[in-house]
Every structure is written in C-alpha cells, then in structure tokens.
Amino acid sequence: MMVKNFLPTRFRQMGRQVATAVGLLGISAASIVAIPGTASAQEAAYNGVCGSGYNVKGWADVYSRGGSLAATVYLTYSAATGYNCVVTIKKHATTYLIGAFLSNDNVPDSWVSDWGNYMQYAGPVYVYARGACVSWGGAYEDSEVNRNHTNCGSIAPAGPSR
Numbered sequence: 001m002m003v004k005n006f007l008p009t010r011f012r013q014m015g016r017q018v019a020t021a022v023g024l025l026g027i028s029a030a031s032i033v034a035i036p037g038t039a040s041a042q043e044a045a046y047n048g049v050c051g052s053g054y055n056v057k058g059w060a061d062v063y064s065r066g067g068s069l070a071a072t073v074y075l076t077y078s079a080a081t082g083y084n085c086v087v088t089i090k091k092h093a094t095t096y097l098i099g100a101f102l103s104n105d106n107v108p109d110s111w112v113s114d115w116g117n118y119m120q121y122a123g124p125v126y127v128y129a130r131g132a133c134v135s136w137g138g139a140y141e142d143s144e145v146n147r148n149h150t151n152c153g154s155i156a157p158a159g160p161s162r
Contacts, residue, residue: 046087051078058150058151060073070092086101100121
C-alpha cells in the first residue's frame with residue numbers, strides 16, 4: 001500500500017534543511033565535548049612552588065568547618081631527583097592555620113611538615129622516595145585530609161588520590 005505525503009514540497013524541503021542543521025549542530029556539539037583538555041583544572045591550579053621538574057601525581061581537597069572548599073593539597077614528584085613534594089594551597093588569601101605533611105612509607109619517622117598561619121600556602125615539604133610509597137596530607141584550621149601508601153614508585157598515575 002502506498003502512503004501519500006500530503007505536505008507541500010516546500011515544507012518537505014524545509015524539513016530536510018532543519019534536520020541537516022540539527023544534525024550538524026549535534027556533530028559540532030559532540031566534537032566540542034569529545035576534545036580532551038591538556039591538563040585538569042586541579043593540575044592547572046597547582047602553583048609550581050615545589051620547583052621545576054615536579055609533576056602533579058595526586059591532590060586532595062580540604063573543606064572548612066562550614067563545608068566550603070578551603071584548600072587543595074598537591075602531591076608532586078620529580079623523576080629526575082626521586083623526591084616527592086607536598087604543598088597545601090588555599091582557595092582564598094586568609095591567615096588561618098594551614099599545613100602540609102609527607103612521609104616515605106619505607107623510612108620510620110620520616111614525616112616532614114610545615115604548619116603556620118600562612119596567607120597563600122603551606123610547604124613545600126620534600127622527602128626522597130624513589131621506588132617507595134608515600135603518605136601525605138594537608139590541613140586547614142581544624143580540618144585535615146590524609147592519603148596513605150600512594151604514589152608507589154613509578155606506577156602512580158596523575159589524578160585525585162582518594
């Protein structure tokens with residue numbers, strides 16, 4: 001059985017044009033969404049205070065008592081030197097207590113830390129840990145985050161440590 005199209009030709013052509021335009025917009029939007037960024041927002045926020053050659057290997061957010069994001073703790077590593085570095089960077093310039101701490105898991109009593117009423121960041125603190133896991137963290141006022149046994153040797157990918 002044949003079904004007859006009752007729309008005039010100009011409306012059918014307009015329908016195809018609209019469908020083509022919608023399809024092109026969909027492809028363009030998908031292209032924009034599919035393009036990966038070269039660096040995450042967290043990595044871009046790291047201020048490089050550990051020095052050149054240190055790459056971000058992990059981060060953890062620290063929240064204030066009120067529940068708002070107060071600071072971010074960054075773990076970085078230099079493949080050239082074998083040192084890890086931790087720095088805690090505040091989201092807003094204030095003089096609240098802030099801290100950064102780091103330890104080589106294979107070395108007892110290797111904790112290093114920096115605490116103070118700093119305006120922008122605490123640290124950097126460094127520990128040699130080539131081929132070893134590290135434990136690290138940071139604090140803002142009375143809130144603290146800890147990440148244990150991470151960045152083990154060269155197998156740790158960059159990204160948030162949970």
